[in-house]
Each structure stands twice: as structure tokens, then as C-alpha cells.
Amino acid sequence: MNTHVNRLAGLMLVPLLGACLLAGCGDGQSAGDARTDSKSQEKRAREVADAWHGSAAAVAWSRGYYPLGDTTQPPESGWHSDADKRAFESGTIVRSGKLPTTAVTQGTVKWRSGSTLNRPVVDPNRAYQSFGHYSGKGPRLTVTGVKLGETTITTSRGTATVPAWLFSLDGYDSPLKHVAVTPSKLPEPPAVRAPQGSTDGLWSVAELAGTAADGRSLTVRATHGACDDGPVVNVLETDESVVLYASVTGARSGACTAQIIQQDVQVELRQPLADRVVLDALTAQPVPYGG
Structure with missing residues (x-):
């Protein structure tokens, strides 16, 4: 999956307790560990996609108003x-x-x-x-x-x-x-949310910031910490959904300030988005536009 950091979208810094743990400070992850994490993250993305298929949440999404x-x-x-x-x-x-x-x-x-x-x-x-x-x-x-x-x-x-x-x-x-009208309430996800940082380094995708005119790429705001080199966003595509699974790269050891940073990442798709739902592998929920 080809992804790249587009630009900083106005760093949003949110104080958190234990942000060093969230950012993976001191993990010292090896290349082998990274491959294992990627497989585990893709497995989680597949579980989210499979749970969405034919669910009550999918029906509610198809009938609601979501800008x-x-x-x-x-x-x-x-x-x-x-x-x-x-x-x-x-x-x-x-x-x-x-x-x-x-x-x-x-x-x-x-x-x-x-x-x-x-x-x-x-x-x-x-x-x-x-x-x-x-x-x-x-x-x-x-x-x-x-x-x-x-x-x-x-x-x-x-x-x-x-x-x-x-x-x-x-x-x-x-x-x-x-x-002038309010969007419909987001449906309850059919899969259980994974705790932040617990699913082999899986992080959240905060919001959808834009879609290319041809529907073949998305700009999303992904989260990372102050002790890494930034977010990486991969994608699992099905006929019904586009599941984004995000992680961070270059986690470093040592003291880490307590903050979460949002950064724009461009994600390329194999097929145009069309009417497929964009899901976050961590939360199992549709990724909201603009938060």
C-alpha cells in the first residue's frame, strides 16, 4: 500500500496520561516484529470488514445522512x-x-x-x-x-x-x-473496539479530510505521538468497505511528552471509493468527515 505524509494539518496536541506507552516509546521493535504487527493489523482490518458485511450498522449507514x-x-x-x-x-x-x-x-x-x-x-x-x-x-x-x-x-x-x-x-x-440539518447518528459498530495501542501497534484514524475527484485516493488525519516519525496508514478494500489500519513508524526510546498529534496522510485506493464506507480498524466505526 503506497501511503505518504501529505502535510501537517495544524498540529492538535491533546494531553494524555501515559502517552509514552501510546507512542510506543522504548519498544525497540525489530523488522520481524514489524512484519508480525502488519499481519495482525491486517487480520483486525479483515475482522472489521467481515463484521460490517450484512450488519445492522451497514443497513443504518445505507439509510442515513452522513456528510x-x-x-x-x-x-x-x-x-x-x-x-x-x-x-x-x-x-x-x-x-x-x-x-x-x-x-x-x-x-x-x-x-x-x-x-x-x-x-x-x-x-x-x-x-x-x-x-x-x-x-x-x-x-x-x-x-x-x-x-x-x-x-x-x-x-x-x-x-x-x-x-x-x-x-x-x-x-x-x-x-x-x-x-442547516444535522447528520444521522453513527451506527453502533458490529465489531468491538480494540483498545488503543493494544492490537500490535494499531492506532486510530481521527477523521476523513478529503476525497480525490476521481475517488481513487483519500486524505485522512491519523494520530501519532511525539516519540516517533509519524503515522502510516494501510488499507483493506472490499466491495462494501475501505478499512484503514494505522500505525506509527520510528518509535524511539526515552522520555516522551504527553501529546497526541494529528497528521494528514494520503491513502491510494485500487478502486474508486464510490459508495463504500470508510472504516477505522481500531474503533470498527465509520471514519467521520472533518471530525
């Missing part, structure tokens, strides 16, 4: 400047006044196949707080109003038209869109 694209979308006209783009990426977005509340409680997700699903609608104030969460110094965008409309988004069942809050921005003719 696989950004739920906050920039204006269609594009950003006027790099400063505005930076303000959006940092969440430096303020309101010129109080946003209205809504009496709408349900919205309909519509797929191209003709299938529909009703989902709860998020209040526009709560939607705003999900992307306008920083009001520090520097460039900023200003929301001047909001109304309910629609947008399209990639989901686990293909492209769907969904209700969206259309936030007017000062100086822009097209709105900032934010999906």
Missing part, C-alpha cells in the same frame, strides 16, 4: 482577498447584529436517486457559532443577515440537496452557506 464534504461553504463568487480567506479559515467572523431564531424544526435531504430523509434543523445562531468562533485581532468577515435556502453536499449516499443557512456577508453578493 462527506464541508458543511460550511464559501461564497460562490470566491473570496475578494487573501485576508478574507484567512478570516474564514481562522473563524474570525463577526455579526453586525443579533441573528433571528427559526421556527423550522425539520428539513428534507434529497438525493439524486429520488430518496429523501427528514432531519432536524439547527438554529441559525448555533450554525453561526460553528464557524464564527474567534473574534481576535486581524482580518475579519461580517455577517449581516441570514435566510434559509439550499446547497448541495457529498454524502455517503452520493450528492444530496440539503437545507442550508445562507449568511449574507458585508461586501459580498453571494452568501456563505452552512448546512
